[in-house]
Amino acid sequence: MSGTASPLGGLTRRSFLKTTAVAGAATVAVGAAAPTVALAEGAAPVTAGSAEEQVYRGVCRPNCFGFCHLNVHVHDGKVMKTTRAPYNESCYDRICQRGLSHVQRIYDPQRLQYPMRRAEGTERGAGQWERVTWDEALDEIAGKIKEIQGKYGESAVAFLTASGNQAAGITSAYSRLIALLNASNIGPCLDMGSYYGMAAVAGNYVSPLMGMMMWNGNEPTDAVNAKTIVVWGANITDAQIQNWHLIKEAKQAGVKLVVIDPIFTQIASQADKWIPIRPATDTLLKLALMRLVIERGAHDVAYLQQHTVAPYLVRSDTGKFLRRSDTGVAPTATGQVDATTGQEIMLDPVMVLVDGAIVPETEAAAPAIEGTCDFEGVECRTAFDLLVDNIMEHTVEEVSELTEIPVADIEELADIVIDGPVYHYEGYGPQAYNNGGQTTVAGLTLCALLGNLGKPGASYGAFWGIGLITNIAAAQYTAPKGPSTGFNIASVDLKNVVEQKKFQGKDADIKMLWMYSANPLNTHTDTHAWTDVIIPAMDYVVTADSALTDTAMYSDMVLPVAQWFELEEVANAGQCSSYNYNEKAIEPLYESKADPDIIRELAGKLGLGEFFTQSTSEVLDSLFSGPIATAVGASMDNLRDKKQVRFIPGDAEKKPYIAYENGAFATPTGRFEFYRETPVPRTPTTKTPTAEQVAAERLPHFEPPLEAWPENPLYEKYPLVLMSERPRYRVHSQWFSTPLLREIDPEPIVKINPADAKARGIADQSYIEAYNDRGTAVAKAIYSEAIRPGTLVYPKGWQLSQHKGGGWSNLSSTEFDVWIVNNNFMDVLCEIRPWDGKDR
Numbered sequence: 004m005s006g007t008a009s010p011l012g013g014l015t016r017r018s019f020l021k022t023t024a025v026a027g028a029a030t031v032a033v034g035a036a037a038p039t040v041a042l043a044e045g046a047a048p049v050t051a052g053s054a055e056e057q058v059y060r061g062v063c064r065p066n067c068f069g070f071c072h073l074n075v076h077v078h079d080g081k082v083m084k085t086t087r088a089p090y091n092e093s094c095y096d097r098i099c100q101r102g103l104s105h106v107q108r109i110y111d112p113q114r115l116q117y118p119m120r121r122a123e124g125t126e127r128g129a130g131q132w133e134r135v136t137w138d139e140a141l142d143e144i145a146g147k148i149k150e151i152q153g154k155y156g157e158s159a160v161a162f163l164t165a166s167g168n169q170a171a172g173i174t175s176a177y178s179r180l181i182a183l184l185n186a187s188n189i190g191p192c193l194d195m196g197s198y199y200g201m202a203a204v205a206g207n208y209v210s211p212l213m214g215m216m217m218w219n220g221n222e223p224t225d226a227v228n229a230k231t232i233v234v235w236g237a238n239i240t241d242a243q244i245q246n247w248h249l250i251k252e253a254k255q256a257g258v259k260l261v262v263i264d265p266i267f268t269q270i271a272s273q274a275d276k277w278i279p280i281r282p283a284t285d286t287l288l289k290l291a292l293m294r295l296v297i298e299r300g301a302h303d304v305a306y307l308q309q310h311t312v313a314p315y316l317v318r319s320d321t322g323k324f325l326r327r328s329d330t331g332v333a334p335t336a337t338g339q340v341d342a343t344t345g346q347e348i349m350l351d352p353v354m355v356l357v358d359g360a361i362v363p364e365t366e367a368a369a370p371a372i373e374g375t376c377d378f379e380g381v382e383c384r385t386a387f388d389l390l391v392d393n394i395m396e397h398t399v400e401e402v403s404e405l406t407e408i409p410v411a412d413i414e415e416l417a418d419i420v421i422d423g424p425v426y427h428y429e430g431y432g433p434q435a436y437n438n439g440g441q442t443t444v445a446g447l448t449l450c451a452l453l454g455n456l457g458k459p460g461a462s463y464g465a466f467w468g469i470g471l472i473t474n475i476a477a478a479q480y481t482a483p484k485g486p487s488t489g490f491n492i493a494s495v496d497l498k499n500v501v502e503q504k505k506f507q508g509k510d511a512d513i514k515m516l517w518m519y520s521a522n523p524l525n526t527h528t529d530t531h532a533w534t535d536v537i538i539p540a541m542d543y544v545v546t547a548d549s550a551l552t553d554t555a556m557y558s559d560m561v562l563p564v565a566q567w568f569e570l571e572e573v574a575n576a577g578q579c580s581s582y583n584y585n586e587k588a589i590e591p592l593y594e595s596k597a598d599p600d601i602i603r604e605l606a607g608k609l610g611l612g613e614f615f616t617q618s619t620s621e622v623l624d625s626l627f628s629g630p631i632a633t634a635v636g637a638s639m640d641n642l643r644d645k646k647q648v649r650f651i652p653g654d655a656e657k658k659p660y661i662a663y664e665n666g667a668f669a670t671p672t673g674r675f676e677f678y679r680e681t682p683v684p685r686t687p688t689t690k691t692p693t694a695e696q697v698a699a700e701r702l703p704h705f706e707p708p709l710e711a712w713p714e715n716p717l718y719e720k721y722p723l724v725l726m727s728e729r730p731r732y733r734v735h736s737q738w739f740s741t742p743l744l745r746e747i748d749p750e751p752i753v754k755i756n757p758a759d760a761k762a763r764g765i766a767d768q769s770y771i772e773a774y775n776d777r778g779t780a781v782a783k784a785i786y787s788e789a790i791r792p793g794t795l796v797y798p799k800g801w802q803l804s805q806h807k808g809g810g811w812s813n814l815s816s817t818e819f820d821v822w823i824v825n826n827n828f829m830d831v832l833c834e835i836r837p838w839d840g841k842d843r
């Protein structure tokens with residue numbers, strides 16, 4: 004096809020998704036209104052297991068954390084339906100309405116079918132495209148990469164990904180190309196409050212066998228071993244549904260359930276106790292609980308002595324631990340070599356107090372956790388004493404006022420957390436504010452105070468891992484000539500880098516963006532930062548996706564990718580204990596191509612073909628062939644045979660994985676570090692922490708959020724805290740146009756407490772416009788008593804074109820905390836008004 008037309012029927016940006024008209028001439032002729040295209044194309048319905056039917060193993064992998072195994076039923080080369088396939092560990096069997104509606108997603112008439120170039124003379128975002136061949140598309144992209152790298156340097160080309168699909172084949176293919184090109188990497192800033200908080204105090208937990216634990220908590224099957232499950236801002240019935248039955252079964256077995264959430268969520272309705280908390284104040288509540296623990300003398304002194312930095316002496320002059328070398332004794336050689344630095348590990352023990360004497364920790368079996376001493380004129384205090392100072396900064400009454408939780412409820416919660424074991428299940432609500440990393444720091448510290456870690460039923464977090472495909476083979480595959488020399492820029496900082504053209508003291512001029520498995524113009528904060536600053540600064544923008552998302556809309560070239568069941572893959576990340584194997588069930592539809600195949604072809608055009616000679620199956624074979632994969636039984640032979648191979652120790656039902664079981668932590672001291680000598684930002688950015696920020700960051704402490712706070716002057720103008728929820732009928736923006744789900748959930752809504760609505764003259768089911776200084780969003784207001792007065796809750800992930808006006812991410816900001824470097828999705832104030840029919 005030539006000329007300019009939208010392959011979606013020549014419709015405008017706003018209207019193309021709202022129509023059910025049959026797509027334009029360029030598309031394959033399928034009825035958009037048909038429930039399943041395979042059936043619409045005339046295939047006779049088949050019975051499961053019939054001679055004509057083949058059943059393949061699929062893994063649903065949108066990072067809803069579920070990674071459900073599916074039977075992909077294929078008849079005559081078409082997927083007819085998806086049904087639940089068993090996990091090897093049957094306690095993890097699950098599926099949901101999205102997993103059951105894959106046929107409609109695969110054959111979605113709005114699915115991208117061929118490469119498209121932004122039509123000449125039209126603006127980005129205008130939605131006018133011309134169809135091109137793969138050869139034309141990849142020639143153009145290769146030309147642009149060479150041109151831009153030649154003109155601005157290798158790092159000017161950048162790749163950005165998020166959580167759309169993080170499987171081994173796709174990830175390794177892009178990683179290899181990025182490294183070979185020395186391109187820049189724009190890293191995700193999602194859920195990083197939890198990750199930063201955990202890594203800060205308990206260590207960046209990377210195990211050679213298990214991989215990297217984004218959340219090193221006890222396996223969810225261990226919740227039944229607790230006395231109480233305390234849920235901190237997790238919406239398990241909707242967002243972590245695969246775990247809900249485990250929580251329910253634990254409850255049926257007599258475990259108490261407490262839910263701390265500003266909103267009366269579905270799981271709150273199932274709880275023995277719901278504690279409505281003011282948004283962004285969880286850290287304060289945890290500090291109050293710690294205060295009560297200390298006041299009642301309930302802290303576990305032995306655990307603190309042996310497994311935490313509690314007894315370590317801290318110098319008041321430097322804030323560093325007092326070490327034996329301060330006393331003039333040189334560090335001694337240990338004969339052991341640090342695996343990462345390759346240097347010999349030197350022993351320089353921290354000094355502690357025993358009966359008032361300052362001695363090296365190595366010589367003290369039971370060091371004092373309390374005490375002050377003088378060392379050569381410098382006052383030194385134990386880290387425990389410093390922690391207690393911070394804890395005592397706020398009285399329970401003050402905390403009660405700020406959290407809006409009655410003192411009696413805080414006291415009762417203290418009884419509950421002291422009477423362990425307690426399975427604290429933290430979700431991603433509390434960390435979605437600028438001060439969010441500290442909620443995890445404080446939550447884990449509360450547990451360390453009580454020795455409520457490393458035992459059955461005693462945990463903090465929400466188990467989430469990235470199984471390393473890792474073995475030496477994987478490292479070599481992804482960086483055959485060494486790691487990329489390009490920049491590592493946090494996505495939330497990209498706007499700053501683009502504006503300043505500097506990063507970490509170097510000139511940085513990002514000129515090309517390639518986005519895959521990501522829809523940042525929709526799922527990242529402040530859409531205007533993308534459409535008005537980042538995208539306009541680019542010479543060239545590529546998006547690889549299966550749908551014309553908000554991000555694809557603003558691209559110069561859109562590449563149609565194969566759907567999950569159209570290639571062989573291994574999913575190796577998420578809230579699951581295993582590597583999950585996905586068979587290729589059908590050929591990529593239309594002209595779509597699997598991401599690794601796109602990369603392979605492009606590499607050929609870039610003169611890098613020699614690095615991409617293997618097929619994806621061969622790549623997987625070698626990735627899963629090294630000693631580590633072998634040690635956990637995760638060879639591809641085994642994966643192809645068993646479909647699922649557990650990579651964490653233990654057995655889901657008989658011996659669930661317990662985090663920090665031996666009391667060892669992956670911190671610099673090997674202990675739980677509620678006091679940190681040298682806090683470091685999660686990732687480098689254009690900001691540098693001040694000396695004051697460093698001093699504060701060393702210990703758990705409360706800071707008000709950036710916006711969502713009554714003391715903020717902006718609060719007078721914008722008195723509503725704008726909160727989001729995980730959409731039950733999408734995963735972020737995925738499944739956005741699936742007919743079955745849109746029938747149940749047809750348009751953007753926002754839930755509002757009737758009192759707030761009535762005060763503004765807003766009727767139930769009427770359209771409102773939410774607004775602040777950054778932007779607007781139009782949605783249908785739904786009265787709900789479950790919504791805390793002063794807050795709004797919207798299910799996230801509608802594409803811009805699905806809103807009658809604006810979009811939710813227009814209202815959030817790219818401001819970020821210098822330590823956590825995270826998207827503050829809920830640290831947003833706004834006001835609402837009845838909608839006047841205008842699309843601003």
Ligand SMILES: Nc1nc2c(c(=O)[nH]1)N[C@H]1C(S)=C(S)[C@@H](COP(=O)(O)OP(=O)(O)OC[C@H]3O[C@@H](n4cnc5c(=O)[nH]c(N)nc54)[C@H](O)[C@@H]3O)O[C@H]1N2
Pocket residue numbers: 066067068166194235236237238239241242243263264265266268280281282283284285429430431432433726727728729730731732733734735736829
């Ligand atoms: N269906 C579906 N499932 C998903 C996803 C999806 O898009 N759709 N996304 C997946 C992803 S990537 C993620 S990260 C997870 C997130 O999983 P969850 O964290 O379980 O999901 P959220 O909906 O963010 O729930 C957070 C809860 O925190 C509450 N909350 C908000 N602010 C505060 C606060 O200050 N304090 C406290 N205590 N609570 C607060 C909210 O009311 C909400 O109930 O869900 C995953 N699962």
Ligand SMILES: Nc1nc2c(c(=O)[nH]1)N[C@H]1C(S)=C(S)[C@@H](COP(=O)(O)OP(=O)(O)OC[C@H]3O[C@@H](n4cnc5c(=O)[nH]c(N)nc54)[C@H](O)[C@@H]3O)O[C@H]1N2
Pocket residue numbers: 065066165166167168173193194431435519520521522523525526527547548549550552564565567598727728734735736737799811812828
């Ligand atoms: N308001 C608000 N926004 C949020 C959050 C919130 O709490 N509130 N939560 C955030 C969180 S925690 C997360 S994790 C993010 C997720 O943010 P994203 O990862 O950007 O969201 P998704 O919509 O899941 O996926 C992006 C795209 O990946 C594509 N994709 C899927 N599989 C493949 C593939 O194999 N290849 C390619 N090339 N593309 C593929 C999908 O079609 C989809 O368009 O959203 C964040 N956004």
Ligand code: SF4
Pocket residue numbers: 063064065067068069070071097098099100101102103244245734
């Ligand atoms: S969307 Fe999530 S819960 Fe639903 S089937 Fe897929 S992986 Fe499972």
Ligand SMILES: [Mo]
Pocket residue numbers: 166193194
């Ligand atoms: Mo996430």
